[in-house]
Amino acid sequence: MSGLEQLYQQVILDHAKNPHGRGLVPAADGLATGESHQVNPTCGDEVTLRVAVGDGIVTGVSWEGQGCSISQASTSVMTDLVTGLPLADVAHLDQVFHDLMASRGTGLDSEDDEDLLGDATAFTGTSKFPARIKCALLGWAALKDSLARSGALAG
Amino acid sequence: MHANPVVEPALTTSGTDEVVSAGSATGFVDWGAVRSDFPLLGRTARGGQPLVYLDSAATSQKPTVVLEAEVDFYEQRNAAVHRGAHFLAEEATEAFEQARTAVARFVGAHDDEIVWTSGATAAINLVAYAFSNASLGRGGAGAARFALRPGDEIVVTEAEHHANLIPWQELAARTGAVLRWFPVTDDGRIELTDGVITERTRIVAFGHASNVTGAIAPVASLVAAARAVGAYTVLDACQSVPHLPVDLHALGVDFAAFSGHKMLGPTGVGALYGRRELLADLPAVTTGGSMVEVVTMESATYAPPPQRFEAGTQMVAQAVGMGVAAQWLSELGMDAVAAHERALAAELLTIADIPGVRVIGPVSAENRLAVVSFVVDGVHAHDVGQVLDDRGVAVRVGHHCAQPLHRRFGVAATARASASVYTSLDDVRVFRESLAGVRAFFGMN
Numbered sequence: 001m002s003g004l005e006q007l008y009q010q011v012i013l014d015h016a017k018n019p020h021g022r023g024l025v026p027a028a029d030g031l032a033t034g035e036s037h038q039v040n041p042t043c044g045d046e047v048t049l050r051v052a053v054g055d056g057i058v059t060g061v062s063w064e065g066q067g068c069s070i071s072q073a074s075t076s077v078m079t080d081l082v083t084g085l086p087l088a089d090v091a092h093l094d095q096v097f098h099d100l101m102a103s104r105g106t107g108l109d110s111e112d113d114e115d116l117l118g119d120a121t122a123f124t125g126t127s128k129f130p131a132r133i134k135c136a137l138l139g140w141a142a143l144k145d146s147l148a149r150s151g152a153l154a155g
Numbered sequence: 156m157h158a159n160p161v162v163e164p165a166l167t168t169s170g171t172d173e174v175v176s177a178g179s180a181t182g183f184v185d186w187g188a189v190r191s192d193f194p195l196l197g198r199t200a201r202g203g204q205p206l207v208y209l210d211s212a213a214t215s216q217k218p219t220v221v222l223e224a225e226v227d228f229y230e231q232r233n234a235a236v237h238r239g240a241h242f243l244a245e246e247a248t249e250a251f252e253q254a255r256t257a258v259a260r261f262v263g264a265h266d267d268e269i270v271w272t273s274g275a276t277a278a279i280n281l282v283a284y285a286f287s288n289a290s291l292g293r294g295g296a297g298a299a300r301f302a303l304r305p306g307d308e309i310v311v312t313e314a315e316h317h318a319n320l321i322p323w324q325e326l327a328a329r330t331g332a333v334l335r336w337f338p339v340t341d342d343g344r345i346e347l348t349d350g351v352i353t354e355r356t357r358i359v360a361f362g363h364a365s366n367v368t369g370a371i372a373p374v375a376s377l378v379a380a381a382r383a384v385g386a387y388t389v390l391d392a393c394q395s396v397p398h399l400p401v402d403l404h405a406l407g408v409d410f411a412a413f414s415g416h417k418m419l420g421p422t423g424v425g426a427l428y429g430r431r432e433l434l435a436d437l438p439a440v441t442t443g444g445s446m447v448e449v450v451t452m453e454s455a456t457y458a459p460p461p462q463r464f465e466a467g468t469q470m471v472a473q474a475v476g477m478g479v480a481a482q483w484l485s486e487l488g489m490d491a492v493a494a495h496e497r498a499l500a501a502e503l504l505t506i507a508d509i510p511g512v513r514v515i516g517p518v519s520a521e522n523r524l525a526v527v528s529f530v531v532d533g534v535h536a537h538d539v540g541q542v543l544d545d546r547g548v549a550v551r552v553g554h555h556c557a558q559p560l561h562r563r564f565g566v567a568a569t570a571r572a573s574a575s576v577y578t579s580l581d582d583v584r585v586f587r588e589s590l591a592g593v594r595a596f597f598g599m600n
Contacts, residue, residue, distance in 0.1 A: 003201065004545040004596075008538075013597065043537050043553040044567035066567055068537035069597070135537065 006105070006125030007132065008069065011077075015119070016069035021079030024050050025062040034150025038142040040134050045071045049142035053152035058082050058090055061143065070123075070132050075139025077119045082143065087152065093117070094140055100124060101133045184491045190577040192218040200547030207548040207582045212366050212394060212526045212555075212573030214416045217480070221420055224479040228472045236471055237445060237462070251471050254478025255461070258426055261481035262392070262411070263402030268434060270427040270461040271474050275393045276318040278412035278427035279360075281464060282389055283322040284440045286358070290330045294438025301387075301437065305331030308355040310386070312372070313339040313563055314365045317556040319391040319412075323360055332357070339563050343368035343516030347376055356386040363395035363411075367557045367571065368516025369500065369526035371395070378407045387433070393417055397575065398496055398524050400489035403428050415477035419484065419576070424473035427464070434460035441466045484576070492576050499574040500525035502583040506572075509591050511599070515564050525574035528555070531590075534597050536568040542596050543570070546589035 027033035031052040039046045045067030052060040061079045065072065078097075082090045096113045097120055105128035107121070108114050114121050126136045147153055190196055193216045200206040208216060228250060234243035236251045252266070259269045272278040288294060289301035303309075309323045309332050327334045333355075338346045343365065352359060359381040364371045374390070381388045390411040395401055397418035403411050410433070414425035429437060439446060439457050443466040448456040457463045484492065501520040504527060506512050511532035517523050531539050540552035551571045554561045561567060572586055594600070 002545065004542065007541065008596075044558070044561070045537075046567070068535035070537070129541070132537075132541070 003125065003128055007129060009122040009125065011119050011122045012069065012073040015073035015076040019072050019076035019079075021061050021063055021076060021083075022065075023062060024048065024064050025052075025060055028052060028060075030054065031059060032150040032152040034146035034148065034152070036142045036145035036149060038138055038145065040067070040071070040138055042131075042134070043068065045135060045138055047071065047075055047138050047142045049075070049139065049146050051143060051146040051150060053087065053147070053150055056087050056152070058085055058087065058147075063139070063142065065139075067138065068132075068135050070126055070135040071138045074120075074123060074126075074136040075142070077122075078139045078143060081118060081120060087147070090143075090147070094144060097123075097140060098137070101127050101136060103127050184487060184495070186495060186576075186579065189487065190579065192220070193577045194219060194222070196577055200549070201545060202547070204547035205585075207546075207585045209572040209574065209578065209582065209586055210549045210551050211397075211575035211578065212417070212524075212571065213551050214422070215397060215419050215575050216577060217419055217421070217476075218483055220483055221476045221480050225421060225472045225476045228475045233472070236469065247471060250475050251469070254474045254476075254481075257478035257481045257485075261401075261485055262396060262413070262426075262428060263404045264428050265431055267459075267461055268403075268428055268431050270429065270434070270464040271469055272412075272425045272427050272464075273423055273470065274416070274425035275391065275412040275414040276425075278425055279319055279389065279391065280322045281427055281440050282410050282412075282429075282437075283326040285437045287326055287329050288438040288440065294436070297436035298438045303330040303332045303357055306355060307332040307357045308335050308353060309333070309358045309360070310335050310337070310352055310356050310381075311359075312337040312345050312361050314343070314345060314368065314370070314372075314560050315360075315362055315557065316366050316391060316393070317558070319360055319362055319389075320559070323358070326358075337361075339560065342518065343370045345370070345372055345377075347373060347380075352380045352384060352386065354384055356381065356384050358389060359386050360389035360391070362391040362393070363401070364398070364524050364526070365516065365557075365560070366394050366526065367528050367555050367560050367569070369394075369524040369528075369573075370517050371399075371522045371524065374406050374408070382407075392428075394524060394526065397484070399493050409433055415473060415480065418477070418480055420477035420480035421473040424470045424477045426477075429460070431460075434464075437464075439463050439466075443467050445469075487576065495576065496525040496574055496578075499578055499580065499583060500527070502580055503527040503572055503574065503586075506587055506590055509587070511594050512590065515566065515569050525578070526571065527573070528569040528571040530566055530569050531593055533599050534593055536570040538597065539570045539590070539593050542593045543586065543589050546585070548586045548589050550586070 031054045035050045037048045047065035049063040107124045195216045232246040234247040236248040259266045289298040290303045388408040390408040392411045392413040396413040411428040416422040446466040507514045515528045536552040
């Protein structure tokens with residue numbers, strides 16, 4: 001596979017075309033809700049992401065955004081990954097995905113962690129392109145910030 | 156004294172046995188020989204492919220003479236300028252001031268009308284802060300002409316690079332002045348609507364050529380309108396100076412800014428032009444060593460321009476490099492450069508025929524530079540740039556530091572191809588072929 005094919009794997013193109021979680025969902029009663037707007041000033045990519053948390057579990061992620069296929073697909077894959085997970089597992093996944101982005105295309109040493117990432121391992125190719133790592137991390141940054149704003153992390 | 160890095164037109168042997176000069180006053184230019192003067196263009200891109208560099212509006216590549224001029228300065232003449240009694244200081248000062256003369260001649264200015272700055276952004280900010288200081292009463296009686304009062308107006312255009320917009324937003328905020336602007340037409344031209352320039356207008360700041368659309372501004376009309384109400388003109392000449400013959404006296408602007416790195420010179424150096432009588436009255440901005448006359452514990456008096464605006468140790472080697480770049484371009488002939496790039500612009504604009512490609516800005520090769528921004532239907536600019544990069548084609552993606560202009564066209568980002576003296580028609584053809592394959596790569600027809 002060429003670097004370009006590694007970057008634009010089919011799973012990424014599919015998510016970019018039909019992103020999951022797109023369309024902001026109104027806050028529901030009884031859930032801690034947080035929202036975050038993140039931009040990538042170098043290319044104008046934007047995402048507004050809303051998260052709902054109940055009993056320490058991420059019950060819903062929804063977002064609106066515009067941007068390149070990497071930022072849109074990464075936010076979509078992340079939505080699938082974290083929905084239904086306890087906050088501690090989300091924090092771990094966030095760390096693992098950041099480790100993947102720092103791997104310069106080599107992937108992760110831990111097979112367990114790669115298993116956890118599922119479709120998100122498709123972004124291994126992205127980590128070879130320093131200019132695109134920010135694109136892949138945009139949604140994750142919005143998730144982290146919206147969780148902090150939800151107040152759910154305090155307890 | 157060691158020989159100055161005098162720029163000789165490079166003598167090269169062409170395909171025939173005839174010896175030709177790369178630069179020529181006779182109008183004939185061997186553009187292949189020009190290109191071979193740029194070492195970086197000899198390297199390859201990803202996968203060992205030939206490099207197609209189409210990002211010259213962001214920064215240009217440098218000819219060998221410029222690189223050698225910097226090395227020569229450090230190897231032979233490095234010393235503090237405008238101080239010291241030793242021979243090295245004399246030689247360094249001479250090189251520094253010769254560079255100023257070369258840059259001044261290149262843009263039709265007097266030597267003392269050229270102030271070294273770290274770049275064009277710094278040059279524009281210098282003007283804005285000088286007006287600010289005048290508004291605070293600094294600079295003496297002569298500087299009062301630059302003072303802004305609440306309700307005064309500063310005029311820009313919707314096409315500006317952030318570097319020629321935000322300094323004026325900030326100046327307006329500091330002084331109570333009001334920022335106004337000319338809109339941009341659907342084909343990327345500045346729309347000279349009535350009522351934007353008024354009796355309250357004090358400054359009219361605009362780009363000579365857009366770094367996004369390549370459109371050349373109606374300088375004469377804007378200067379005339381500004382003069383009619385007694386407003387000062389500030390020209391962002393970053394994109395024009397490397398690509399067109401520019402005579403600042405003939406244009407009649409009051410101030411102008413341009414950078415070294417876009418005109419084949421080093422990074423870290425640029426120039427502010429100011430009409431002699433205006434610089435004489437302009438208050439100091441950055442203060443410190445080398446810009447003074449008499450200093451006591453209470454106060455200081457300042458040197459005449461340009462030294463008044465050159466506090467601290469200057470970027471001497473870069474200035475020398477910029478001077479050599481100006482001289483090299485002069486010897487090539489800016490008329491020849493402009494004609495070469497007109498042909499490149501026409502070739503670049505043929506991308507508008509590719510299905511799904513839309514050019515942002517003028518689609519004709521008239522009154523524009525070889526700077527073409529575009530969007531590809533259904534594919535984000537970042538992804539377009541990535542596919543082009545995979546073919547060895549380097550373009551810029553994003554908003555090119557002109558968010559309002561992108562908003563005007565309803566797009567968050569564009570891809571941009573921009574040429575320079577070393578760009579060939581073959582470069583543009585490789586770019587065009589690569590661009591034609593982008594939609595297919597993403598599974599679109």
